[in-house]
Amino acid sequence: MADAQHLSATVLLGVHGRKRAGTGDEFWQYRPAQAGDAYRQIDWRRSARSDGHFIRQTEWQAAQAVLIGVDDAASMTFTGHKGRPSKLRRAQTLAMALAIIAVRGGERVGLTHLPEPPRGGTAQLMRMAQALMDGHEAGDYGAPRPQVMPMGSRAVFLSDFLGDPAAIEAVLGRAADRDVRGALVQILDPDEEAFPFDGRTVFESMTGAIRFETLKAKSLREAYLERLAERKARLQEMCRRTGWRYHLHHTDQPAEPALLWLYRALEKVRA
Known part of the structure; x- marks a missing residue:
């Protein structure tokens, strides 16, 4: 919460008006x-x-619901260097900072894996922080499984999106049917982008369920980077078809630009 509070302070706060005539006070x-x-x-x-x-x-100022999904499967706990946060910790911090901004703007927020509807207020922020720390996903890779999706709301999914892309497509299709739009934030460690491995290497998933050993790791680099590029392109195409937005964030970069991008992206989605 302390990290999220500090991060949210970097975004200029204001009333989330729709710049449209209607009932309101401003x-x-x-x-x-x-x-x-x-x-x-x-x-x-x-x-x-x-x-x-x-x-x-x-100005028309109808309070809206913002649903936030944080993938906390085992793959998200990876970090390639002890000086970098894990993908999960960065996702949690971004999620809570966004929630703080939304609540201060008079909106309701909630987590996609909880059955409770989105709510406003400081107490809701504390409930969300506790739920994020409790964890809920099992296995190496996760996918958003929203239990509540109010018609016309907005949503944000934070994940490495390295699991089955069909699960993401299904969720975005369901969201489009309910006029829910939002953003996908793909969070990757720099080592997952650069593939800095050479010689004899043992690759093991975070749960240990998948293990692969090679004597020539460098020979796999080109094929790996090609597959990763295909995954990014597929995510972007999903977003294009459903009216969502896509952003790639690396854990060795400051969190502020990603939060500012999210803030602006949701404002555009709502307009």
């Missing part, structure tokens, strides 16, 4: 009165300063 703009406008809508103080009549419009 002033948006004045517009000239038109035929059909009620007299009670006219702002007489503003109109007195000109020859015409003007309507004071407020």
